[in-house]
Amino acid sequence: MRLPKLKRKLQKQARSEYAKGNLSTEEYNACIALSENEVELAKFNDRIEKDVNPWNRADGLIGADWKTWLANLWDWFVANWPTILQIIITIAPLLLEPNNED
Numbered sequence: 001m002r003l004p005k006l007k008r009k010l011q012k013q014a015r016s017e018y019a020k021g022n023l024s025t026e027e028y029n030a031c032i033a034l035s036e037n038e039v040e041l042a043k044f045n046d047r048i049e050k051d052v053n054p055w056n057r058a059d060g061l062i063g064a065d066w067k068t069w070l071a072n073l074w075d076w077f078v079a080n081w082p083t084i085l086q087i088i089i090t091i092a093p094l095l096l097e098p099n100n101e102d
Contacts, residue, residue, distance in 0.1 A: 003045060010031060010044075
């Protein structure tokens with residue numbers, strides 16, 4: 001992420017969390033000081049890119065392929081089939097009623 005964007009995000013998040021009461025005054029001031037220091041902000045950005053960004057980690061996107069996703073969907077469908085069938089049986093008569101012609 002570019003440093004100006006990270007600076008804005010860090011300041012915005014710090015203000016938000018401080019307003020919610022999740023950050024103390026000292027922690028808020030530390031976040032603002034970090035965002036103003038270019039060298040420390042660059043180190044923080046490097047740490048985010050190495051440790052947090054899943055695209056840059058070998059273990060970051062496990063199971064994100066289509067085959068695994070579809071297998072999980074199928075397993076969910078099979079596990080919930082009785083409930084799905086019950087819903088279909090309940091709704092089907094409502095949809096299949098003939099029109100009453102006068």
